Amino acid sequence: MKYVEEFRDPSKAHALLAAIARAADAIGASAENPIRIMEICGGHTHAIFRYGLDKLVHEGVEFIHGPGCPVCVLPMTRVDEAVEIARRPGVIFTSFGDAMRVPGSKGSLLQAKAGGADVRTVYSPLDALELARRNPDKEVVFFGLGFETTTPSTALTIQVAAREQIPNFTIFCNHITVPPPIKALLDDPYMQLDGFVGPGHVSMVIGIHPYDFIARDYGKPLVVAGFEPLDLLQSVLMVLEQIRTGRAEIENQYARVVPEHGNPVSIAAMADVYEERPSFEWRGLGEIDASGLRIRDKYLAYDAETKFGIGYAASTGRTPVPEPEGCACGKVMTGRMKPTACPQFGRGCTPDTPLGALMVSSEGACAAYWTYGGARLAAE
Template identity: 80%
Template structure:
């Protein structure tokens, strides 16, 4: 494939791997005292295991998997609210396919659909807008889910609905942002991290400057990375070189896609439609200040939380994890997926306990698909 093969060239990969091994040795990292680099994005986690990069890099380097899957960090209580919305007879509930199999306390959206709820998978919120045009007698609810990568498309759809006066369209807004959970992880005394591989798709929207605090306030290097194997290997090398040189900077390996200033059109649309929530609950991380987005008052008519009195606008209690499920510990990099006692036994893609096993960006799904389903003891 033109423009893909260049980033998968074995000879070039061997050269970068040799450089990684050399810098790791210069730093003095070993298997007992490795350099711990967190890849924030779940897409990077899958790429690492798909291409076997965890096996090709030296033992003095350890990948720590971060909370970069928006489906995975969604608390179970929000899934329950999705199901409750979908069970309303007047509602056509629309969602991306990733969210369909995420378990709630009662059922998943897939199970609710099997029981007769009108739930439809869409590829874009524009598909939900078209459903609203074609079904004026039904309430069309779009499940707005994702990091800064997907927030612009939802924002633009709300603006379009407002322009057309579509009174039967609303968004259940669960959009979240990347920088606040990184700060929460860095503030956690239990986390030992030496550097970050930053998300590529998110950075395509917001640019690289929102990560300045990582280097400035915490002295940790971060390199925004692409998704091909050579992208990731080069980004790891750039992080290691910063550590070796005693530097802490924000670097952009993915400059062919990511401008440092981000996408001004997307940023403007999001600023018009959303405002920060005072707090938002993350699975495994708890409530994080200013980490979620809600729909501004000027677009209140398109806010499903206001329209149906659900979510953070209604009284709610935290929903505990299923017994034995370690999604929170895996999500925050405290343990690896195979250290969860349920991995591959009580929790499989066919019968998942948690979202990490069914999301296309979930760490458990990556381990199960590319790393085997063998159980490893914790510790």
């Protein structure tokens, strides 16, 4: 299959691994003093473990798993608010499947469904809008989740709802943006990062220039990467070559998909429907300025927070919900801890009995470790 098979060629993989080893040796990287490269995408995390890239690369290269899973970075407070909306009479609450089992302090959406709430899995916000058309006597709410990858589809759905004047459809908006948490990590004096593998799908929408500040202000290289093993290996090599030659630039390995300036239609839709929130809470990172999106006043009729008086629109304010005792999701999400270092991994927290979102999300780091290591990693 074109654009797949050629990016899984074993001979090319061996050549890239050899080049990575030469670059790492030239830098002086070692197991004791590794080059720490953070991938900012849950899809990249899973690809790294699926193909065993963490074991194949030079011992002086360490992958750090960043906050690249939008379901995982959702704080328990927002899960609780979603559950509260779902349990209200007359509400049909809709969500992508990977958010259904994410636990909050008051249970998950799946548990709310088991308790009688009308919670349904959908595959796009347009599916939720169609439910609103078919159920005019119900309030249909879509759990708007995701980085810039999924934000345009929600924006376009709101525009359709506004054109058709559908009054019983709203979005519980939890869309977030990638650059602000990267800045928060770089501003953290305890985070030691040498470079980044940038998200491919997000960059397909926004282009590569929103990351310019990483190289300009912090002197760190970032390479936007694809998702096949050779994509990731080439991107790691590009990061190492920048470090070896004393450069810090934003480069685009995934140019076959990612345009330099992004997708203008998607960017226009987002600009029309959303504006920056003053701040938004992230699991493990707390409130980050201008990191979330909210629905503009012109589309406020489609904002679930406003309609239901909940979340940031609540008159009584919000009280952040702490993570369960012993759960290290925040530390794992911000690269401070590997999943296997969490005392709950494979013990109190498994895919069947999750304590945190990282174990149940399809892009979660703990799910990646479990899927490709499972009981062996839990026992180590």
